Amino acid sequence: MKFADLHLHTQFSDGTFTPEELAGHGARLGFAALALTDHDSVEGCARMAAACAAAGIEFIVGAELTAEHENTEVHILGYFLDTENQTLLAEIARFQAVRQQRIHEMVARLNEVNVPLDVESVFALANCKSPGRPHVARALVKEKLIGNLDEAFEKYLKKGRPAWVPKTKVSALESVELIHQAGGLAAMAHPGLNRTDEIIPALVDAGLDGIECFHTKHSTAMSERYLEIADKFNLLVTGGSDCHGFSKGKPLIGGIKLPYEHVEKLKQAVASKKSADGRHAAAK
Numbered sequence: 001m002k003f004a005d006l007h008l009h010t011q012f013s014d015g016t017f018t019p020e021e022l023a024g025h026g027a028r029l030g031f032a033a034l035a036l037t038d039h040d041s042v043e044g045c046a047r048m049a050a051a052c053a054a055a056g057i058e059f060i061v062g063a064e065l066t067a068e069h070e071n072t073e074v075h076i077l078g079y080f081l082d083t084e085n086q087t088l089l090a091e092i093a094r095f096q097a098v099r100q101q102r103i104h105e106m107v108a109r110l111n112e113v114n115v116p117l118d119v120e121s122v123f124a125l126a127n128c129k130s131p132g133r134p135h136v137a138r139a140l141v142k143e144k145l146i147g148n149l150d151e152a153f154e155k156y157l158k159k160g161r162p163a164w165v166p167k168t169k170v171s172a173l174e175s176v177e178l179i180h181q182a183g184g185l186a187a188m189a190h191p192g193l194n195r196t197d198e199i200i201p202a203l204v205d206a207g208l209d210g211i212e213c214f215h216t217k218h219s220t221a222m223s224e225r226y227l228e229i230a231d232k233f234n235l236l237v238t239g240g241s242d243c244h245g246f247s248k249g250k251p252l253i254g255g256i257k258l259p260y261e262h263v264e265k266l267k268q269a270v271a272s273k274k275s276a277d278g279r280h281a282a283a284k
């Protein structure tokens with residue numbers, strides 16, 4: 001049976017693998033298709049596409065956009081994006097500038113509570129345009145200012161802790177639109193993590209195409225629940241490991257094996273959108 005992982009991160013955001021390493025794991029594990037979904041970035045997609053092509057794996061361009069709906073953070077996955085789309089690239093650049101500024105603010109707050117972290121050490125470690133809290137956590141561990149990553153989040157970085165800084169975000173409805181205008185499909189990421197089911201109808205009204213039913217942190221019952229929701233709202237089914245590198249001694253990729261039939265349906269959906277757009281353009 002063919003299977004896919006449609007939620008993966010690399011060093012172009014807060015993952016620890018290079019695109020080549022990630023594609024290598026995908027090949028070793030027998031994946032037929034992979035999508036790269038770095039946070040607020042499509043920069044790794046070109047290298048990932050080349051690495052997947054070399055390994056005989058089908059590659060889908062993606063990104064995971066940070067968004068909010070009524071003060072709740074939601075992550076919207078975009079698939080089949082046009083990485084040359086200027087509106088998308090301009091918005092991504094804006095999101096990345098916010099992320100970089102937020103690193104300065106988080107470090108300033110750590111310094112206020114007498115944690116002597118140097119902001120340059122975070123940027124040096126992150127070495128990407130889309131830095132986030134995991135980079136601050138890793139820098140804290142590296143500088144021996146905390147024991148491990150979990151402690152860093154628990155003590156300093158999670159919501160309500162001293163170094164927590166909210167991100168300025170686009171509305172989830174706008175991010176669905178941003179993905180659509182770049183030729184992509186929009187899917188709600190890990191709905192079971194955010195506990196925000198009540199916002200699904202509004203996202204569907206905004207044109208949401210899919211929902212991530214399968215995710216490392218979804219229980220079987222959760223996956224079943226979101227499969228029912230997908231059915232009810234006529235949404236496409238997506239799924240992925242959300243691999244950021246090694247977790248408890250092994251790479252997270254491989255834990256979720258999305259049946260390939262869902263990839264077929266995604267491809268059909270994006271193709272039929274494109275042909276509908278073509279007809280509209282021809283009719284003008």
Ligand code: AMP
Nearest residue numbers: 014039131132133134149150153154244
């Ligand atoms: P950010 O986008 O900067 O707010 O960081 C969010 C990322 O931090 C998520 O995508 C996870 O990769 C990671 N993360 C969030 N909470 C935790 C946690 N408690 N422990 C480890 N990593 C976490």
Ligand code: ZN
Nearest residue numbers: 009014039244
């Ligand atoms: Zn992440």
Ligand code: FE
Nearest residue numbers: 064075189190
């Ligand atoms: Fe996420």
Ligand code: FE
Nearest residue numbers: 007009064242
């Ligand atoms: Fe993710």
